Amino acid sequence: MLNVVKEQIGSILSIRLSGAIEESTNLEKLLGPPAPEMHIHCKEVSRINSVGVKLWIKYFQDAQSRGSKLKFSECSTAIVEQINLISNFIANGVVESIFVPFSCGKCRSELVGLFKTEDLKKVKFKLPTLKCSKCTGPATFDDIPEEYFAFLMR
């Protein structure tokens, strides 16, 4: 089930999404008619199934065709995977920042780090080793760079 928190900040409609996006998700009802400028925060989107993807593309393509400016921030790993798999997933919007998965080499904990896409491009996707927040062990990027950052390399 998807939860939505909306906030109007000047001319921008800020939307925070959390939960799973699937066949029962009614984006038209949850988000309302597309605003001229929308910032979509996807930090807490845990999962999106194929029908959820279809509903998502339908909503944001419609928004784009009505002239909405779309900016996606704090994209969870689930959302990044879809951006990589489907070229029109963000409907010509801009991806401002994404969560990058890390794994601790010592305690095997899963961690995520928030990175701005511009910064990732600047460092050519070479990520530093982080300190695990649980055991202080070394945490390294845990995915395939050519796949996880594919949308930024296109």
Next chain:
Amino acid sequence: MNNILLLISARPEDEAFAAEVAAVAALTCRVARSPEEGAEIIASDSPRVILADASDEECYSDLEAAIQEKVGLFSDKIDANAIHFITSQNLEKVPYLIQSPLFGHFIFRNYGNPKEAGAQYGRLVLATIQERAFGLEKLLQENAKIQTVKLQSTVQKQGAVEAIKNYLLAAKFQSRMASVIANAVDEILMNAMFDAPVDDIGRPLFASVSRSTAMKLEGRHAVEISVGFDGRYVGLTAVDSFGSLDKAKLLSHISKVYTEEEYKVKTSVAGAGIGLATVFRSGGSFFFSSESRHRTEVTVFFKRTDSFREFKDQFRFISTQFYF
């Protein structure tokens, strides 16, 4: 048919893989280094299982030509259910295999450890040489604990998906892996509930019915999900009683990529047509076993790994078994 597994390949890693597959499936492994040599063995010895290197189109064409010349493509000795193509490229890069009349099984040559991959695949091959390759217990190690749930209604799907995700977390799968596998369960259940049901002449019953529709799953519409974990691999099987799986449609969906061309939202159909492709690209392997008008079992496998990187890059395959 003789209890022979024929490998047609000159690659040492294929030989190590095939040797283990044969050992697990209780078959004798024979190796042919060229398509011509392989076709001769097919003609003379009728092997029960054929594994063939089809790394590029030329390699595949040579094999098809050799079989046509020595045996005949439509000979009794040629059965797509028994032919396993091995390639180093992902499915979307090998359209010649998808369109091949010989297509039965696709093995992506990212073995990691060929012996371990061969042991897993050998169980599947063993199942396929039995009368019917049904039942998750045949596909996992003997120690696997298998639980089966019968769903009474389509609205129970999300609950089942979440329950399986929690089960996987308890079995020490990373949360990201558990989410990927939960999504796979979601897709195979949705297909069993909405895509499998057909009428008496094979027309889909629910093609345009919204996937959020609440429907009872009674009688022939009953859907089961089984989950098994043997400590290394998890297998999840969705079962329906329609046996309506269409190989060409299935392969077309599963091999489709939307990284270059755009995904077009079709409002005439309620499904999205991208679920299985997404699962395969996330590290999952598939085994589709379907008896026409009777039963379809769709099993997805994942290996539990230490890192998500290994999980996504794990050995994988797409196998189909059709009974008419």
